[in-house]
Amino acid sequence: MLAAVSSGWYLSLGAVLFAMGAAGLMVRRNPLVMFMCIELMLNAVNLTFVTFARRLDDVGGQVVVFFVLVVAAAEVVVGLGIIVSILRRSPAATADDASYLRG
Amino acid sequence: MVEVVVFAIAALVVLGGAAGVILQRNPVHAALSLVATLFGIAVLFVAQEANFLAAVQVIVYAGAIVVLFLFVIMLLGVDQADDLDAEPLVGQRPVAIALGVLIGAGMVLVVATSTVTGVPAASERWVRNGEDVAQIGRLLFTDHLFAFEITSLLLVIAVVGAVLLARTRPGPQVDAEEDVPVLPGEVVYEEEE
Numbered sequence: 001m002l003a004a005v006s007s008g009w010y011l012s013l014g015a016v017l018f019a020m021g022a023a024g025l026m027v028r029r030n031p032l033v034m035f036m037c038i039e040l041m042l043n044a045v046n047l048t049f050v051t052f053a054r055r056l057d058d059v060g061g062q063v064v065v066f067f068v069l070v071v072a073a074a075e076v077v078v079g080l081g082i083i084v085s086i087l088r089r090s091p092a093a094t095a096d097d098a099s100y101l102r103g
Numbered sequence: 104m105v106e107v108v109v110f111a112i113a114a115l116v117v118l119g120g121a122a123g124v125i126l127q128r129n130p131v132h133a134a135l136s137l138v139a140t141l142f143g144i145a146v147l148f149v150a151q152e153a154n155f156l157a158a159v160q161v162i163v164y165a166g167a168i169v170v171l172f173l174f175v176i177m178l179l180g181v182d183q184a185d186d187l188d189a190e191p192l193v194g195q196r197p198v199a200i201a202l203g204v205l206i207g208a209g210m211v212l213v214v215a216t217s218t219v220t221g222v223p224a225a226s227e228r229w230v231r232n233g234e235d236v237a238q239i240g241r242l243l244f245t246d247h248l249f250a251f252e253i254t255s256l257l258l259v260i261a262v263v264g265a266v267l268l269a270r271t272r273p274g275p276q277v278d279a280e281e282d283v284p285v286l287p288g289e290v291v292y293e294e295e296e
Contacts, residue, residue: 004106008214010147013114015210017121017140023203024125027196032130032176036137039168040121043144046160054151055219059229059238063247065156066239069163070254074261076168080175081268087179096191 010051018044029094031083035076042072109150117143129183134172141165155236 021040028034046065053061086098116139123136141164148157229238243251 004104005110005150007219009110009114010151011214012211013117013147015214016207017117018210019203019207020118020121020125022206023199024121026199026202027125029191030130032172033124033133036124036133036172039137039164040124040140043141043164046156047144047147050148050151050153050156052219053153053229056221057229059235059242060246062153062156062229062235062239063242065153066159066243067247067250067254069159070258073163073168074257076171077261077265078268080171081265084175084179085268094191 007051007055011048014044014048014051017041017047029096031086031093031095031098034095035079035083039072039076042068106150109146113143113146113150115143116140117147130176131173134169134176137172138165138169141169152231153235155239 018041021037021044024037024040025034028037046068049061049065049068053059053065086093090097120136120138120140120143123139124133127133127136141160145157145160145165148154148160229235
């Protein structure tokens, strides 16, 4: 059984990764890169769920990660569809140019 | 000892990849940094005995989602470097970095100063005999069946939405110079520059 690294380290790594994703989301203006930062945050949450699944001996945490993966896939499909239609219109668009929520 | 080394290397890869996503000017490089982060997370999943999720992580994230990102970047030809120095909103960047540091420091502090409580539900007890697929599947089709069915609905909606968003109007093929309608029945407004 591997138990050399306590779950606090994993949780801290997840916290730092989440903060980096959040900071990147606020700093970057390219919609594609902002989307990647959202993926970073989702992965930080997944890591936290798996850590708690191990810590509490509870498979439910892993099942939730499964759902997060599905929701992330659906979100990427729809989000990239929206980004494609924004960038087709103006290839240099940033998030500021898409602030009207209409075509 | 093994897990310490694995954790250290994987954590470095994860954080380095995350820094790459934030700092790379070219979206293609950012996407490749994202792959590094996702791989590191998968290694950490294996280190915590979530083998099935590690495989799914690599297949779905690195295999599908990042490829989707790269397809969009390549198809749209937006792989030129961003101007990271431009700051249209004055003071946005320092505030964002300060907020990020605050979020990270706060959460690490919470982790460091608190103890984990709670008792696992009896039905969701994780029996560690290597059969995590069977256990996840059993739980998915009993306790979480309703959420699982809703998930299928969500995927159908996502597919329909993607097809609707990507659809171009019937009629003559649009060329690169022409404005492409964003949505069927779209509202056209003047670009203010």
